[in-house]
Amino acid sequence: xxxxxxxxxxxxxxxxxxxxxxxxxxxxxxxxxxxxxxxxxxxxxxxxxxxxxxxxxxxxxxxxxxxxxxxxxxxxxxxxxxxxxxxxxxxxxxxxxx
Numbered sequence: 001x002x003x004x005x006x007x008x009x010x011x012x013x014x015x016x017x018x019x020x021x022x023x024x025x026x027x028x029x030x031x032x033x034x035x036x037x038x039x040x041x042x043x044x045x046x047x048x049x050x051x052x053x054x055x056x057x058x059x060x061x062x063x064x065x066x067x068x069x070x071x072x073x074x075x076x077x078x079x080x081x082x083x084x085x086x087x088x089x090x091x092x093x094x095x096x097x098x
Contacts (some may be wrong), residue, residue, distance in 0.1 A: 004030035005030070006041055007027060007028045008028070010024065010080075014089075016095075019048055020053075022045070023044070023046075024042075024043045024044045024045075025044075026080065027042070035062065035082045036058055036060075036063070036064075040080070042056065042057060042058060043057045046090070046094070053068075054067065054087070054089050055067040080089070
């Protein structure tokens with residue numbers, strides 16, 4: 001079977017005045033797999049160049065999960081909208097704006 005690349009469907013990067021970075025990247029996979037039954041691959045990152053504070057991703061072999069400081073926990077994916085909302089709510093908590 002020939003290799004089929006994922007299709008980029010969303011990419012956004014914002015740098016805060018204090019140097020913190022918020023980056024969200026979401027791809028549509030050509031075929032869903034057991035780790036990504038929703039057919040999406042994503043990486044949502046917030047932190048500094050040298051320190052991740054929160055990250056949501058679903059690398060192959062791990063499925064949907066969230067990194068909060070040093071801890072990694074499973075994440076139950078429901079929709080892209082909820083994923084982005086959860087991520088932005090975490091950022092608001094970290095920035096003290098929630």
